[in-house]
Amino acid sequence: MDGVVQLQKQLVDYIASLFHEGFLDEQFNQLQQLQDESNPDFVVEVVSLFFEDSERLLNELAKALEQETIDFRKVDAHVHQFKGSSSSIGAHRVQNVCITFRNYCEEQNVEGVEPWHRCLKCLQQVKHEYSLVRNKLETLFQLEKQIIAAGGSLPAT
Amino acid sequence: MGLIRTQEETGRHVRMLTHEIRSTLDRHTILKTTLVELGRTLALEECALWMPTRTGLELQLSYTLRQQNPVEYTVPIHLPVINQVFSSVRAVKISHSSPVARLRPLAVKYMPGEVVAIRVPLLHLSNFQINDWPEFPTKPYALMVLMLPSDSARQWHDHELELVEVVADQVAVALSHAAILEESMRARDLLMEQNVALDHARREAETAIRARNDFLAVMNHEMRTPMHAMIALSSLLQETKLTPEQRLMVETILRSSNLLDTLINDVLDLSRLEDGSLQLDVETFNLHAVFKEVLNLIKPVASVKKLMVTLNLAQELPVYAVGDEKRLMQTMLNVVGNAVKFSKEGSISIAAFVEKSESLRDSRAPDFFPVPSDNHFYLRVQVKDSGSGISPQDIPKIFTKFSQTQSLVTRNSGGSGLGLAISKRFVNLMGGHIWLESEGIGKGCTATFVVKLGIPGLSNESKFPFAPKVPANHGQTDFPGLKALVMDDSGVSRMVTEGLLVHLGCEVTTVSSSEECLRVVSHEHHVVFLDVCAPGIDGYELAANIREKFTRQLEKPLIIALTGDTTDKVTKENCARFGINGVLMKPVSVDKMRSTLSELWTNGFYTRPS
Numbered sequence: 064m065d066g067v068v069q070l071q072k073q074l075v076d077y078i079a080s081l082f083h084e085g086f087l088d089e090q091f092n093q094l095q096q097l098q099d100e101s102n103p104d105f106v107v108e109v110v111s112l113f114f115e116d117s118e119r120l121l122n123e124l125a126k127a128l129e130q131e132t133i134d135f136r137k138v139d140a141h142v143h144q145f146k147g148s149s150s151s152i153g154a155h156r157v158q159n160v161c162i163t164f165r166n167y168c169e170e171q172n173v174e175g176v177e178p179w180h181r182c183l184k185c186l187q188q189v190k191h192e193y194s195l196v197r198n199k200l201e202t203l204f205q206l207e208k209q210i211i212a213a214g215g216s217l218p219a220t
Numbered sequence: 221m222g223l224i225r226t227q228e229e230t231g232r233h234v235r236m237l238t239h240e241i242r243s244t245l246d247r248h249t250i251l252k253t254t255l256v257e258l259g260r261t262l263a264l265e266e267c268a269l270w271m272p273t274r275t276g277l278e279l280q281l282s283y284t285l286r287q288q289n290p291v292e293y294t295v296p297i298h299l300p301v302i303n304q305v306f307s308s309v310r311a312v313k314i315s316h317s318s319p320v321a322r323l324r325p326l327a328v329k330y331m332p333g334e335v336v337a338i339r340v341p342l343l344h345l346s347n348f349q350i351n352d353w354p355e356f357p358t359k360p361y362a363l364m365v366l367m368l369p370s371d372s373a374r375q376w377h378d379h380e381l382e383l384v385e386v387v388a389d390q391v392a393v394a395l396s397h398a399a400i401l402e403e404s405m406r407a408r409d410l411l412m413e414q415n416v417a418l419d420h421a422r423r424e425a426e427t428a429i430r431a432r433n434d435f436l437a438v439m440n441h442e443m444r445t446p447m448h449a450m451i452a453l454s455s456l457l458q459e460t461k462l463t464p465e466q467r468l469m470v471e472t473i474l475r476s477s478n479l480l481d482t483l484i485n486d487v488l489d490l491s492r493l494e495d496g497s498l499q500l501d502v503e504t505f506n507l508h509a510v511f512k513e514v515l516n517l518i519k520p521v522a523s524v525k526k527l528m529v530t531l532n533l534a535q536e537l538p539v540y541a542v543g544d545e546k547r548l549m550q551t552m553l554n555v556v557g558n559a560v561k562f563s564k565e566g567s568i569s570i571a572a573f574v575e576k577s578e579s580l581r582d583s584r585a586p587d588f589f590p591v592p593s594d595n596h597f598y599l600r601v602q603v604k605d606s607g608s609g610i611s612p613q614d615i616p617k618i619f620t621k622f623s624q625t626q627s628l629v630t631r632n633s634g635g636s637g638l639g640l641a642i643s644k645r646f647v648n649l650m651g652g653h654i655w656l657e658s659e660g661i662g663k664g665c666t667a668t669f670v671v672k673l674g675i676p677g678l679s680n681e682s683k684f685p686f687a688p689k690v691p692a693n694h695g696q697t698d699f700p701g702l703k704a705l706v707m708d709d710s711g712v713s714r715m716v717t718e719g720l721l722v723h724l725g726c727e728v729t730t731v732s733s734s735e736e737c738l739r740v741v742s743h744e745h746h747v748v749f750l751d752v753c754a755p756g757i758d759g760y761e762l763a764a765n766i767r768e769k770f771t772r773q774l775e776k777p778l779i780i781a782l783t784g785d786t787t788d789k790v791t792k793e794n795c796a797r798f799g800i801n802g803v804l805m806k807p808v809s810v811d812k813m814r815s816t817l818s819e820l821w822t823n824g825f826y827t828r829p830s
Contacts, residue, residue, distance in 0.1 A: 148712035
């Protein structure tokens with residue numbers, strides 16, 4: 064088979080698997096629809112911004128949970144932002160973990176070590192899901208670059 | 221046409237005769253034709269029709285076949301021969317010497333031909349008022365007499381008689397049709413006359429109203445000019461050095477002038493209200509501000525009388541409403557003013573609610589909901605005072621103009637008595653009602669009114685049609701030139717929403733904070749997208765502030781809230797309160813955004829360039 068065609072098929076399959084495994088959802092499709100000749104790198108740009116934003120948020124979250132007395136409202140605010148941005152790009156699993164995280168934050172009036180533990184655990188999960196989806200997306204972009212470099216075009220969405 | 225010989229021929233002739241008779245709707249023609257055709261078909265010597273007279277007591281010879289102008293010859297109706305014929309459905313042979321058969325001068329030497337007579341039913345005429353037909357004939361029949369030729373030795377055959385009977389019936393039918401037609405034509409003519417008369421009366425009334433309005437307009441000006449002079453000069457005079465007596469006189473002049481001025485205005489208002497020529501000035505206004513203004517205006521007077529005034533606005537009362545702000549305020553001032561006027565001590569409470577009405581749907585769809593066509597709510601205002609109250613028998617008179625009840629008139633009360641009458645009419649114009657309740661003299665009074673106000677929304681607003689600076693370019697440009705402002709504190713969300721709108725051809729500006737949003741938003745923006753669920757940003761307040769930034773209705777942008785919250789924090793009531801026109805759930809798909817923007821377009825909010 065022609066190299067480009069093979070790459071293209073690989074890309075299509077890869078994207079399909081990401082959807083199948085719940086890493087991405089319909090919103091990602093929407094993003095791809097917004098990419099056109101006047102905006103040829105839209106998806107990459109948005110996703111890059113997402114990466115930047117997420118790194119920042121994760122740092123903030125880690126800091127907030129290290130405090131003596133945890134300001135759960137602040138934590139909630141950060142998680143809310145993270146939830147928003149992940150849902151904007153269709154990072155489905157990240158979004159879900161954020162939702163759970165927020166629920167725990169709302170239970171903050173429970174005294175003791177429990178809430179803090181749970182939040183920490185959530186943070187770990189968010190970090191984990193985030194790095195997973197980040198890897199996947201980076202792989203995806205690599206594939207796309209290869210196809211373009213080989214003179215092919217990206218499959219239409 | 222030969223003589224009828226067979227049954228079959230009879231049938232044919234009947235059909236032909238019927239056709240002839242019923243081919244006309246004119247009574248006289250029907251009858252004449254009947255006689256003519258019968259005469260021809262049966263080769264009669266003579267054929268005649270006797271009609272009942274007006275009185276119903278006689279039969280008059282009305283139509284004959286052979287004689288051009290029959291003598292108006294009558295016979296009494298109660299002749300035995302006539303009774304005999306009238307009481308039978310069949311054609312009856314009668315003697316040629318009977319009065320009804322004496323139609324031709326008899327030549328003695330010849331044998332006169334056989335004569336038959338038959339009754340012709342006439343419709344009972346009490347339903348009609350046809351002029352020359354008798355009103356209540358006792359026997360509603362006419363009499364048809366048919367004479368065979370003399371010296372012909374012919375005799376009436378059965379099938380000929382049958383023909384005559386059938387024809388007589390057909391004639392009755394044809395005559396009733398003709399009668400109905402005549403009647404309906406008369407009715408139509410009458411209607412036309414009445415219409416002309418009504419039209420004339422209407423035009424006269426219109427002229428009268430115009431004349432009255434012209435008069436009022438002139439008088440309005442003529443009366444106000446001297447009034448203004450009086451008020452202005454008296455005020456000026458007050459400022460000069462005056463003796464106490466002079467000051468008292470000037471104050472009285474001023475007070476009276478003011479009263480007179482109010483009276484003139486009220487009378488003019490009232491007359492316009494009465495003839496329906498007053499129209500409300502409907503537009504969007506700040507409802508809460510109106511209440512505050514009323515409170516501010518009344519507080520000085522109230523505090524002089526040491527009255528406590530409280531204002532209570534319900535939670536769900538929208539900040540913005542659509543209606544006639546000036547007249548609503550006038551009504552409230554009147555009602556609250558009365559409360560203050562008639563209370564010597566105590567307190568006055570003003571409360572405003574949203575009246576629960578079935579038309580308010582409670583759907584909590586989190587998605588975009590364009591304001592429905594019945595986008596109104598009912599405002600209820602209740603003013604309670606602890607003043608002099610009203611006795612039960614006076615309550616009905618309260619709203620009649622100019623009437624003042626004994627117990628209410630005091631030296632200080634003043635007022636023309638028109639205030640409540642006008643308020644009532646304003647309230648009625650606003651689709652509501654107003655009423656007073658009191659437990660009696662000295663027991664205070666509660667005045668309540670309910671009015672219908674609109675909710676500011678898509679259908680009430682329209683923006684100027686714009687001219688896009690950049691012509692539509694490549695790509696999916698569904699909404700070229702639509703200017704949108706996006707406020708979102710999340711960079712990623714902002715970028716995605718921007719990309720979405722750009723993809724649809726819009727010109728997009730993005731901001732990340734409330735302050736920036738308020739700074740940047742301009743009258744050129746058609747729509748503002750606000751992220752309302754971001755913690756730390758009060759989207760509702762921002763929406764209210766945006767709307768307040770523009771005084772002119774046409775400059776205000778449409779505001780759409782974006783939320784990722786599936787909780788019911790964002791509700792229809794909240795949105796209506798703060799002037800938010802719709803809600804979209806994030807993330808928004810391309811299709812959803814496109815259909816939302818289309819909705820704006822069809823609601824006239826934004827016009828696509830042609």
